[in-house]
Amino acid sequence: MLSILTVATATRSVSSHENPPLAPPFRRPAPPSFPVVSVSLLETASSHPAHAIPVPTESGAIEVGEVIEAEDPDMTESKEARPWTATAAAEVIAESNGDYGGSAARPETPPSPVATQDPASPEEQHVGDQPGFTEMRGHNAKDDVPLSNRIHIIGFNSQARLFAYALASMPDVPIDIMAHHDSVVTRWGEEHRRLSLYDARGRYVSSVPIPCPESVRGRRKYVQDAKEDFLDNIIIDTRTTAVLPSLKALSRRIDRQTTICLLHPGLGLVEELNEEIFTDPFQRPNLIITHSTHKVAKVSSSLYSVRQKKSGVLYLHSVDKFDDPALKSSPIAVEGVRQSQHLMRLLSSNEIIKAVSLPWVRFLSWKLPKVVFSSVADSISVILGCKYHQVGLNRHARAMWDNLLDETLHIISHLPELQEVPHRRDYFAQDSFRRKLQRHLVAQGTSTSPWISQVRMGDAPPVDYFNGYFVRRARELGLDHKHNTMAVETVKARARARRRELRLDLLGTSPYMMDNDAVAGDQSPPSFEEALELDLE
Template sequence: MREPQSDTPRIHVLGVGNLGRLFAHALANSPNPPPISLLLHRSSLLEEWEQAGRKITITTNGVVNSIGQFDVEEITSASAPSTPVSNLVLATKTINTLSALRSISHRLNSNSTVLFAQNGMGTIDETDSQVFTNNSTRPNYLTCITSHGVFDTGPFSSVHAGQASISIGRSLQRPPPTSPSTAQYLIDKVLEALILAAKEYPSEELLFLQLEKLVINAIINPLTAILSCRNGELLDKGPIVKVMRLLLQETAQVIQLLPEISSSDDPSVADRFSTQKLEVKVLDVAEKTSKNTSSMLQDVRAGRQTEIEYINGWIVKKGREQGVECEHNAKLVEMVKGAKKIGIDELRDLFAGPGGTFGVADAIVDVVKP
C-alpha cells in the first residue's frame, strides 16, 4: 500500500463500531489512501485500541486483513487537539448523533464536510436545530445508505459478512451550504475505496433511496424485535404479513404527503411510494436476508437502546405534522422501547380491529408462504 501524501486532506472517523471500522479499513485500503484519524469518545476505547495491537482487523470470506495506518485522538481528553476537522465520517448510532457532534462542533465549520453514515431519518434536522444553528458556519452534509453486513468479533475487529454497496450523495440542505464545493473530496475518497462499492447519486434520488430503506427497516426491524425471530420468519404466518400491510399503509400515506414527494410533477414518484410498491421491496429484502437477525433484535437482546425513534418514531412524527395518526407505527415504537416480546396470537389481538379483522390487509394473502 502506498503511503498517503502529507498534503492530502485528513479524514476523521467518529464512531468506531462495525460500520466505522469498515469505512476506516476501506479508506486505508484505497489506491491513494488519505491520512485517517479515529476519534475515540471514551478512555476505554483507547485501552481496547492498545489491546487490538493498534490495528483494525476486518475478516472477509475467511481472509484476515489488519491495518494500523491510523492516528488516534481521544476527544474527551484535556489534551485533545483543537485543529479543524475538514472531513468527518459520522458512524455513531443515531441516538448518539447530537452528543457526538457536540464534542467536536468547535472543530467544524462551513469548509467542513460531515458524512452521516447512519440508519434512520431525522438526525440532520436535529443537528441543525441543536448543534449547528448558524447557517453561515454550518458544515456541508453528505448522507449515505449502507447495505453491507458487518458484525463484531472483538476490540476493533469485525467480520465483513455481507459484501454489498453504498449509495452516497449530498444532503438536501435548506438553505444551501455556503461552501458546497468542499464536499466533493470526501465523496471521491469514498468512491475510491473499492471495498465500499459506493455510487454517487443526486440529492433528490438519494433521499428517495433513503425513504425506501427507512420503510424496509420500519417493517422488518421492529417486528423481528418483538417477535424475537429471524427476518425470513416474518413471511411464514398470515397474521404477520397482514400487520406488515397495516404498517405499510400508514407509512406510504405519510411519505406521499412529504413536501419532497407531493411537490413532484413526476407521477412515478408517488407511485414509487405506493403501498404495493413498498410491500414488494420489504418482502424481497425479508426473503433475501431470511437467515439474518436484524440489528434491532440484536440490540434488544443485548439490552441496548435501539434506533426505533429514528425509524418508526420518525414516521409517527412526520405523520402528526401532516395530520396522519400512525397508531400502528406508534404501537410498535412503544413495544420496542419496552422490550416487549410477543407471539403470533398476541400480535393478532394487538393489531386486528373489531371482530379480529385487519381491514384491507385481509384482502390479499397471496404472498404468504404455504
C-alpha cells in the same frame, strides 16, 4: 442580511494557549470571498458528474434497498463488469441525469471527476499548519476554497473499521479514529497497531498501519502539550444513541468548514442535529447523508480486524445548508458545496468504499425501501418479542404488518419530492413492492431483529428515525399516522421496561443470562464489540 453574511464570513483568528483543552481550537485560514452565483449553478454543481461514480452490477441480491435497481430504468447497469474509473462514472451519471428518467444523452467525452481540479504546486500542498491540508484551485482564482484531506472517523463498529482500512490505504489521506472506550486504545497496541481485512470466506487479505485512536471525550487535562484543532472531515458510524452526544462533545471543534458524513440507516437525523446542536445556519457544518449496501462482520475476537462479506456501494447526498432559497447562492453556501464535493471525491476514488453521489429524489428512492422494511418488521419484532419468521406465522402479527405498511406507503405516496417523478412514487404503491418486502422478510429466516439486541442490552433502538420519520412527514402533510405513532410509543415503552429490569437486577433479566423472552434473551450474549458504542455520560 448583508451584515449577517459579513460577520459569518469574517476572518477567523488564530489563538494558542498553554492549556489547549481550555483554549479555542486552532483555526485554519479563512476562505476568500466568492462571487454570488445563481441557484441553478449550485443545483448543477450538486449533481455534477464530477463527484459521481458508477454503480456496480449485483444480481440475485435480496437486499430491499437494491431491488429498485432491477426495475428502475435509470438505475440499471450493463451486466458486463466495468472498472471503477472516472470515465465510467461520468457515463453512468450522464445516462441518468436530466428528468431522472434516463433520457439524457450520453456525452461523447465525459468529464473526469477531477477535471475541474488543477495540479497543485508544491507551495500549495500545505496551506496552514495542519497536516494533510491542501488547497484545490479552480479556473477562477476567486473560487479558491481551502480543503483538507484529513478525515476523522468516529465510531469503531465493523463498517467504520472497513472504511478506516480503505482510507488508510490511500496516499495523502491522513485518518484519525475517535472511539468511546479506553479499551480500544489498549487493544491497538496489543494487535500490532494495524487494521486487517479478511474476505467473505475469512481469508486474510492485507493490513494497514493506523494511528492510535483517541477518545471522543477529548484528551486528558494533564496533557499540557496537546493541541486541538478544528475537524475538517468527519465520518461518523456509531450507535444511534451515541451520535448526538458524540457530536455535541466535539461541537467546539466543528464549524461551517467542517463536513460531516453520517453513516446512519434511518432518516431524520439531520433535522435533529440542526435543532439540537447546529442551530445557527451560518455556522452549521456541511452534512452528507448516506445509504450503504456494504456487508461486513467481525473476525472472531480480534478488534482490529474486519471481514468484508459482500462488496457494496455507499450512496451519498449533500444536504442544503440553508432552507431559505435566497441564501442557497450565498458565499457560505458555495463554500459548503465545494467542501462537501471534496469529501465525496475522496470517498468515490476509493475502490473499496465505492461512493456514488445522487440528487435527493434518486437518493430517497434507494433509501426508502430499507427504512420501510425496518419501520414495519423491526418495530413489530420488538413489540411482540419475536423473530422475523414468526411475524408471518401469526395472523395478528400479519394484521399489524398490513396496517403499518398501508399507512407508511400512503405517506410515501404524498411526499412532495416524489410528486415530480411519478414513476418513482408509483413504484412504492405497486403490489410488486409489497411482495418484495414479504420475500425479504421470509429470507431473514429465524434471525432476530438488531433492534431486539439493542433493547436487550438496555439501549434505545432507532425507532425515531424510522417510524418517527414517517410520523413527522405525515404531520407536515396533514395525514393519518396513528399506526406509526403506536409503533414508536410501544417500542420505546418496551425499551424503557427493559432498562428498568436491568436497573433493578431482577432475576433472569441480566443481559448476560438467558431466558424465554426474545427481547430479554433467546440469543447469544452481547460481545465486547457490540458494547463499544454506548451513550456518553
